[in-house]
Amino acid sequence: GNSVTQMEGPVTLSEEAFLTINCTYTATGYPSLFWYVQYPGEGLQLLLKATKADDKGSNKGFEATYRKETTSFHLEKGSVQVSDSAVYFCALMDMGRRALTFGSGTRLQVQP
Amino acid sequence: ETGVTQSPTHLIKTRGQQVTLRCSSQSGHNTVSWYQQALGQGPQFIFQYYREEENGRGNFPPRFSGLQFPNYSSELNVNALELDDSALYLCASSSVFGGQETQYFGPGTRLLVL
Numbered sequence: 001g002n003s004v005t006q007m008e009g010p011v012t013l014s015e016e017a018f019l020t021i022n023c024t025y026t027a028t029g030y031p032s033l034f035w036y037v038q039y040p041g042e043g044l045q046l047l048l049k050a051t052k053a054d055d056k057g058s059n060k061g062f063e064a065t066y067r068k069e070t071t072s073f074h075l076e077k078g079s080v081q082v083s084d085s086a087v088y089f090c091a092l093m094d095m096g097r098r099a100l101t102f103g104s105g106t107r108l109q110v111q112p
Numbered sequence: 113e114t115g116v117t118q119s120p121t122h123l124i125k126t127r128g129q130q131v132t133l134r135c136s137s138q139s140g141h142n143t144v145s146w147y148q149q150a151l152g153q154g155p156q157f158i159f160q161y162y163r164e165e166e167n168g169r170g171n172f173p174p175r176f177s178g179l180q181f182p183n184y185s186s187e188l189n190v191n192a193l194e195l196d197d198s199a200l201y202l203c204a205s206s207s208v209f210g211g212q213e214t215q216y217f218g219p220g221t222r223l224l225v226l
Binding site: 093105 | 147
């Protein structure tokens with residue numbers, strides 16, 4: 001079956017530091033890949049997505065590249081802000097099933 | 113952009129009771145998916161409704177049921193509540209465009225079962 005593995009958190013960084021959150025997946029076929037962000041007490045917000053190999057998704061300074069050869073979709077940001085503190089979820093969608101499979105989430109804490 | 117709304121925002125029930133959660137999909141979307149997110153975990157797929165029919169189900173018992181209405185809004189019903197049903201329930205709306213789908217989530221309903 002499909003699965004997503006994320007690095008465990010929390011990840012604690014100082015403001016303006018470089019961020020990487022690792023995500024690898026197992027899936028049949030060619031899934032679409034997503035990063036969602038969840039702020040405290042809220043639902044999930046789509047951060048970025050990629051639908052095929054070598055695609056790069058980007059939004060609000062965050063980037064992730066769909067690497068089929070390593071089955072990875074690592075999230076990166078060059079300079080984090082305190083406002084980026086949240087839980088980040090990597091997810092995949094197998095279009096045959098049309099359901100998202102999520103990782104367990106990585107909590108990011110950015111200190112001023 | 114989300115436009116997905118859910119009600120109520122919070123709910124407290126006792127074990128054995130029944131609950132109904134509601135979701136209004138984003139304009140232009142014909143699919144609603146429901147997820148359960150336990151504390152500290154990633155969301156788990158419950159089921160999906162497409163054009164008023166169930167279109168896939170995760171590993172949840174039959175006491176979890178749903179409906180979709182002609183305006184594509186949806187309900188999630190849970191019978192015989194158990195303590196482990198305490199969670200954040202998320203709905204997501206979507207449509208397939210060009211063979212691709214992106215699900216947009218509502219704010220969730222937080223259910224506490226005592």
